[in-house]
Amino acid sequence: MITLIDVHKSFGDIEVLKGISHEFQKGKTTVILGASGSGKSTLLRTINQLTPIDEGKVLFEGVDVTTIKHRQLVARIGIVFQQFNLFSGMNVLQNVMYTLVKEKKLNKDKAREMAMISLDKVNMASRLDAYPKHLSGGEKQRVALARAMVLSPDVMLFDEPTSALDPEKVNEVLDEIKKLTHIGLTNIIVTHEMGFAREVADEVIFMDEGRIIETGSKEAFFQHPKAERTKQFLDKIL
């Protein structure tokens, strides 16, 4: 579905991605693990072109993403951010409806109906009029998820979706993401939640200092890690 070929990215003098190659399988859930600063989030953002790459290629269904119109590309790829990034000037319903009305040109009733369905799936249909600042982190992230899912993407990117949440709110968001791993979506998840990774991952990628150190099924990765660096990492956190 998505193929990265020798992807390089630098911010100023710092090379964040040092030649990443990987193929993300359609309909699978891939979890990207690694220490902070290992390049996980940057890798994720190269896929929907939020971070344009310096060298290499990112292919979406075999097509170089730089040749696809941005709008067409992101229509297929949803993303959920660490900091939620809801539109603070809009209420919950408007956040979810907005793109449907303005960019998909749906009429308001249809858009509202779709938004309601999407919000209902994440149990936020009762807070339609609330503004983001009145929501908890977990609620915000569920709205953000509904906002991405209402556009029915084929791929969902998760950039540390629970890292900014209070510990007791983490599960309410993870539970929603888990549901998405059973409906044929291609999920790519950057997270620090090991229990979650073990549960949902079809494939695990371990990154360190801008490189992919190890990839494998979750069983292979967690039980028989090959690389020394992976072992150290797992020892520290498990």
Add this chain to the structure above:
Amino acid sequence: MDIFDYEKIKPWIPYLAKGIGITLLIAFVAAIVGFILGVVLVLMNKRKFFRGFARGYIDIFRGTPMLLQLSIIYFAIPQLLDRIFNDGFGMNIDFAITALMAAFITFGLNSAAYVSEIIRSGINSVDPGEIEAAKALGISKYHMYKDIVLPKAFKNSFPALVNEFVTLIKETSIVSVIGIQDLFRRQQIVTAQTYLYFEALIIIGVFYYVLIKVFSLIARRLEVIYAK
């Protein structure tokens, strides 16, 4: 001896008070023109092709005295146009503009320079995460600015915009030099008639102060409502 000769100034108070209308008129028109042009300048600043013009404009209007700008628009530009078209091309057009029109133009153009800087910093204070989300959702730049960035930027810059309006009210006092009968000009006329400097100045001073207080209080109210 009266320290404040109220009896003598009293008949002139209605005449002085009429200047409030003129002062407010100029400030309001300038605020509207300034706001619209200010937004245009902000948008120009975002486009490479227009950026040089926008920057130069802002630089010149902020870098020269308002009295000079007013004088150039009222006296110098009509003269220049007269030379070019009437003397140069033998036309016969009257380029003179009314003092009030000159005031609208000058204050509007001048205010635009300040407003654009205020809104620009308002835009810079918009959470970059929201902009990123808009991009990731495929929201067009036009919609992103219209519905997400600018409303937020206005909200963030609202106190500074009110401040700019208050400054405008105060600065309109310079229109007296081109003969507009604003508060200040009326004071000069009254003083010329009565030799009452102190009383006339104190009275228009009170008018200015109250005017500005009223707008500041309204603004604070709006801010509270807006922040909800």
